Amino acid sequence: MKNTFLLAFLLLCSFSFGQNLTFKIKYSEQLAVFVFLENLSEYYPDNVFKTEFQKSKYNVEKYKNIVSKFEQLSIYYSFRFEDFPYGSKKTMQTYDVLKKNLIETADLNDFKVRSVGMVSNKTLSDLAACIVEFTPIYNELIYNPNKEKFEKQLDEIRKCAREHQIENYFKMGLVFYNSSWDNSIPFEAAFYPLPNSKGFTASAFCNNFVSAIQTDLKSHKDLFSVMMHETFHIIYDEQPLEVKTQIDVWFKENKSKSSNYAYQLMNEVLATVLGNGYVYEKLDNKIDEGEWYNNKYINLMAKQIYPLTKEYIEQKKPIDENFIDQYILLYETNFPDWINELNNIMTYRYVITENKKDFKVIDKIFRYRSRTEYEDQITESSIEKMLQTPLTKMVIISKDSKVKLKLLKNKLKELKNWKANPDKEFVEKILLEDKSQLIIINQKNTDLETLIKFVK
Structure with missing residues (x-):
């Protein structure tokens, strides 16, 4: 997701992702402060950001009122792509577009201009005002104490991305999902520091990947496998209408009583297979023997479908009717009771x-x-x-x-x-x-x- 405008540009890195397509790794102060404010909300569980704020001199009525104002902003609107099969394409969220604009704009004035129409102008102005108020607080409590470690981590991530040619996994996903991407649209990954933490969170939307970086992160294979996992969700989402319609037909025509729930699970399963299974194996030269996903159904099904998926990847074959039928058969044969759980x-x-x-x-x-x-x-x-x-x-x-x-x-x-x-x-x-x-x-x-x- 994720000290000044100049620093943001100095931290920006981009490298080729094939002809005319760029992949950018950067730090976005605007987004980092937005995430910081989110984590201070009373609706969020205890976390490192909340801990640092609560023990600071800023934990007073003035700033708590700003947090309260922030969490009450009406920034959550959505619409479905009605011509696509139900659930096959992610509902467009104004929340995601606002985060995208925070990542991609030079300053908050630019952000407001880019975001006009997504939410009301009053809401947009109030959101920017909250970020302005909390930017120096965020820098004092979080960014500056971890600046040296974070910038070093960011450099190592860029180096690792080049060495492992991460762009090839993106191309692999396009082939497997029978999907498409306009090379003139850059893919932007925004990171922010996460001190005193053993885990991290990540998400992807539009053409963006957002993730925290643990300041003492030792290995990047976990980070990159999660990064590609989230990226594969975007590639799946960008399948053309005719591809999604055909997949929908294959599932609905399959006679198995498990086909519907196998279909509901598939998006997360495939992202796990490709990211936490295949990409991780390539980066570490061996398959991850632990859990690939912290959910029983996704984890177990991903491991069941891995051999077939790996075969398709290595033969450069896109998802077809045979793949869908085999996927459903594996679901029904190995987990027949899941449709009742x-x-x-x-x-x-x-x-x-x-x-x-x-x-x-x-x-x-x-x-x-x-x-x-x-x-x-x-x-x-x-x-x-x-x-x-x-x-x-x-x-x-x-x-x-x-x-x-x-x-x-x-x-x-x-x-x-x-x-x-x-x-x-x-x-x-x-x-x-x-x-x-x-x-x-x-x-x-x-x-x-x-x-x-x-x-x-």
Whole structure:
């Protein structure tokens, strides 16, 4: 993600990524301060930035009010690419575009001009004002104490990137995903220092990769494998419409009852296989014997599909119908129960309830989530919208059960012969024709968290 404008330029490094395509490694002070402010929010867990701020002279009402103002800014808007198959292309987020503009602009005035229209002008001005106020605080508490180590790390990353020809992995991803990239658009990686930490976070969006760097980082193979993992998400996202449509058809025409949930998992699995599996193996000359991803389903499936994926990579073959069929077969054969495990299927969820507090309960129980849609009215329209998605569908009924259950039965042919007593509390799970699970909870007196434990 990630002391002055001049320093930012001095830290900028770019190298060839093929004809006319450049890959830039840089430090962005603007983005670093933005991330710093995010981490000071009361909604963020304890972290090194929060610790340093809380024990500093700046932990006073004036600056705490600025943090509070920052976290209340309305910078989160989104829109879907409606012509692409559902979930196959990342929803465009104004939050991502604002971070992109922080990385790519020379100063905050430039940032505001570039970002006009993404959010309201008042919000944009307030965001820039928060960053201005906290820039000297960030530099005093975080950047300057770690400046020497960070700049050395940045130089080593650039050197390592050149030595290992990281650009070749980008090209490899384009071939495997049957994707495309306009060479006139540079790929920019922004780093920022992360002191006193054993781990780091990373993300990618648009044409940007953002990551913290531990100031005592000893090896770069983990960093580069994660960097390429995130980059492969972008390459997957940039598959042309016809490619994504064809892949969607292959999954939907496959007869396996596991095909839908295998599809939901695929994006993260493939990024893990390519980044944490193949790239890591090439950088370290041996495969990583540990966990590739801190999620059981992604980690295990990535290791199952690795031999087939490696074969495709080395033969320079793009994803085809055979690859998709083999992927689904491996999923179903090795993990047949996954389509019934809530920790898996609730990662991709559409929840309808008329009690908004239920959403917090669901988020508490199922913290890991990839795609979520929430609706607070049980109506014919909301049910129709839910049924248009391949997500796990959960309907929580806590009042007017007879009417709401009738609405569901009228919209789902799988419920045609289903008998349910609206006066009794129950939990039901049904695999629908689109191979997604429908979970119906008729709640009377028992709390939702307890009821969910009864889902078979």
